[in-house]
Every structure is written in C-alpha cells, then in structure tokens.
Amino acid sequence: MQxxxxxMALLVIETIFYLMISVYIRSLRxxxxxxxWMRRHPxxxxxRPAMQKFVEHSMAGFRKTLKARLVGIVFVxxxxxxxxxxxxxNG
Amino acid sequence: MKYxxxxxxxxxxxxxxxxxDYVLPKNEIVxxxxxxxRITDIGMNAMFYAQEDVVAGAxxxxxxxxxxxxxxxxxxxxxxxxxxxxxxxxVYPPYFKYDSANLQAEAAALVSNEDTPKWAMTTSYGWRIAxxxxxxxxxxxxxxxxxxxxxxxxxxxxxxxxxFWTVQFLNRGYHRLMRRSVDPTLxxxxxxxxxxxxxVVAGAEExxxxxxxxxxxxxxxxxxxKT
Numbered sequence: 001m002q003x004x005x006x007x008m009a010l011l012v013i014e015t016i017f018y019l020m021i022s023v024y025i026r027s028l029r030x031x032x033x034x035x036x037w038m039r040r041h042p043x044x045x046x047x048r049p050a051m052q053k054f055v056e057h058s059m060a061g062f063r064k065t066l067k068a069r070l071v072g073i074v075f076v077x078x079x080x081x082x083x084x085x086x087x088x089x090n091g
Numbered sequence: 092m093k094y095x096x097x098x099x100x101x102x103x104x105x106x107x108x109x110x111x112d113y114v115l116p117k118n119e120i121v122x123x124x125x126x127x128x129r130i131t132d133i134g135m136n137a138m139f140y141a142q143e144d145v146v147a148g149a150x151x152x153x154x155x156x157x158x159x160x161x162x163x164x165x166x167x168x169x170x171x172x173x174x175x176x177x178x179x180x181x182v183y184p185p186y187f188k189y190d191s192a193n194l195q196a197e198a199a200a201l202v203s204n205e206d207t208p209k210w211a212m213t214t215s216y217g218w219r220i221a222x223x224x225x226x227x228x229x230x231x232x233x234x235x236x237x238x239x240x241x242x243x244x245x246x247x248x249x250x251x252x253x254x255f256w257t258v259q260f261l262n263r264g265y266h267r268l269m270r271r272s273v274d275p276t277l278x279x280x281x282x283x284x285x286x287x288x289x290x291v292v293a294g295a296e297e298x299x300x301x302x303x304x305x306x307x308x309x310x311x312x313x314x315x316x317k318t
Binding site: 020023024027031082085086089090 | 185186187188189190193230231260261264267271
C-alpha cells in the first residue's frame with residue numbers, strides 16, 4: 001500500500017517536471033528559430049507576423065523529433081534511482 | 092514586494108537547510124561499542140521514527156511502544172554516538188531500508204574494545220537530540236582499516252548538486268517565461284490601453300457635441316452686446 005502511494009507521488013512529480021522541461025525545450029527551439037529568421041532577413045526585423053509564420057512552420061513536427069522525445073527520460077530515471085538505492089542500501 | 096520576498100527567504104532557507112541536513116546521509120568513523128534492543132515509548136517525537144505501517148503496534152493513548160534496535164559507538168576522539176537501526180518505509184525518507192536485522196548483525200560482529208579497536212564507517216541520517224529522544228538512523232556499518240579514511244559522502248553531495256541544479260533550472264525557466272511571454276503581453280496590453288485612452292480624449296469633443304448643444308439651449312439667446 002505504501003509502495004503504491006510512493007509510485008503515485010513519483011508519477012505526479014515526474015509529470016510536472018516532464019511538462020515543464022517540454023515547454024522549456026520548445027521555447028529554446030523557438031528562440032533559435034527567431035534568431036535564425038532575423039539573421040536571414042535583417043531588413044525585415046519588425047515584421048512580426050512573417051516571423052511568426054516562419055517559426056510556426058518550422059515547429060510543425062517538433063513533437064516527433066528525437067529532442068522532444070528524449071524528455072521522456074524523466075519518467076525512467078526516478079525508477080532507476082529507486083532501484084539503485086534499494087540495491088545499495090540493502091546490500 | 093521586496094519585503095515579502097526577503098521575509099520568505101529568511102523563513103524558508105533555514106527550514107530548507109534543516110530539512111536537507113536531516114535527510115542526507117553522513118559518514119562517520121566510529122568504534123562500535125554495543126548493540127542492543129530496547130522497548131521504547133514513542134509519543135510526540137513519532138515524526139523522527141519510522142512510520143507505523145512498517146512496524147505494527149499502537150495503543151489507545153496514542154503512544155506506541157516498539158522494540159527498536161540501537162547501536163552505540165565511540166568516535167576516535169572519545170565522543171559517543173548512538174544510532175537507531177530501523178527499517179524505513181517506502182515513502183519517506185527514501186532510503187528503502189529493509190535489512191535492519193542484517194545491519195544489526197554486521198554491527199554486532201564489529202564490536203570491539205578500546206585496546207583493540209575495529210574501526211567502522213557508519214552511514215546515517217537524522218539528528219541526535221537527547222531531550223526529544225530521537226536518534227539518527229544508521230543505514231550501513233562497514234569495516235575500515237584506520238581512522239584516516241575520507242568521510243566525504245558522495246551520494247549526499249550528488250543530491251545537493253541536483254537540488255541546486257533544479258533551483259537554477261526553475262529560476263531560468265521563470266525568467267524565460269517572464270521575458271518571452273508575460274512581458275510582451277503586458278507591453279501589448281499597455282500599448283492598447285494607451286491607444287484607447289488617447290482615442291477617448293481625441294474623440295471626446297466629437298462625441299459630446301450633441302449633449303453640449305442641448306445644454307447650450309438652456310443658456311440665454313445670444314444677444315448683441317450692450318453698447
């Protein structure tokens with residue numbers, strides 16, 4: 001029973017971190033894209049709608065890329081840590 | 092706002108430090124003196140002992156009597172250390188310790204006296220506060236050859252570093268969020284509010300013309316100035 005409680009608490013925390021890190025990675029990529037657009041079109045620096053369109057198109061398949069999927073590791077690592085602790089402490 | 096932040100820091104940082112100091116493991120080199128079990132009353136200080144789900148037994152008064160294993164030891168300088176040796180639960184602190192009987196046997200095997208000491212490295216977490224009757228929980232007891240072995244706890248340091256990294260990540264994320272999403276939105280709202288206000292002022296004359304005209308009909312008819 002306590003074991004179940006721990007698993008549930010871990011899942012909740014993992015999900016929160018997963019969401020936060022996902023948003024962060026997305027915003028990193030968006031900012032890089034914006035900089036790239038500014039580099040390509042220095043004369044159109046104030047043209048926000050065009051820049052947004054460029055960023056939107058480039059971000060279209062982002063959820064399926066490796067970088068976005070790697071964030072899923074957040075779900076695996078705590079389980080590994082728990083197993084590691086159990087083995088190390090009860091040695 | 093700044094005062095609220097300062098006050099929060101002053102309250103939260105020591106609490107955080109105490110929490111971390113209680114939960115993270117520390118190593119100590121000691122000579123094990125004795126291992127024993129004692130039936131102990133646990134009342135108000137139950138928070139510092141293992142949770143009830145792990146060990147059964149509670150009576151009506153809310154006090155529990157439990158059989159708790161102890162390890163008493165002496166440091167090279169002559170100070171005494173008393174540890175308890177209890178299984179931790181699955182929930183907290185996350186040590187997942189279930190081999191306290193084994194640990195007791197290991198500690199008993201290392202009992203030695205002052206003339207022929209067998210030094211041991213204990214890993215433990217928790218505090219020894221005598222007036223609360225709480226003891227640190229020994230997690231492992233391992234034989235070491237001399238008292239010069241390093242007592243740096245790698246795991247504890249790693250956990251601390253991870254906590255620092257998490258705080259830094261959250262801080263960076265917060266500033267990033269402010270800079271990229273909140274500030275532009277607020278600036279946009281500001282600009283719109285300004286434009287609206289300017290529009291109100293500019294169009295006021297136009298919009299109030301009808302009313303002013305009607306009010307004007309209550310004044311006297313325009314008369315030529317008296318000469």
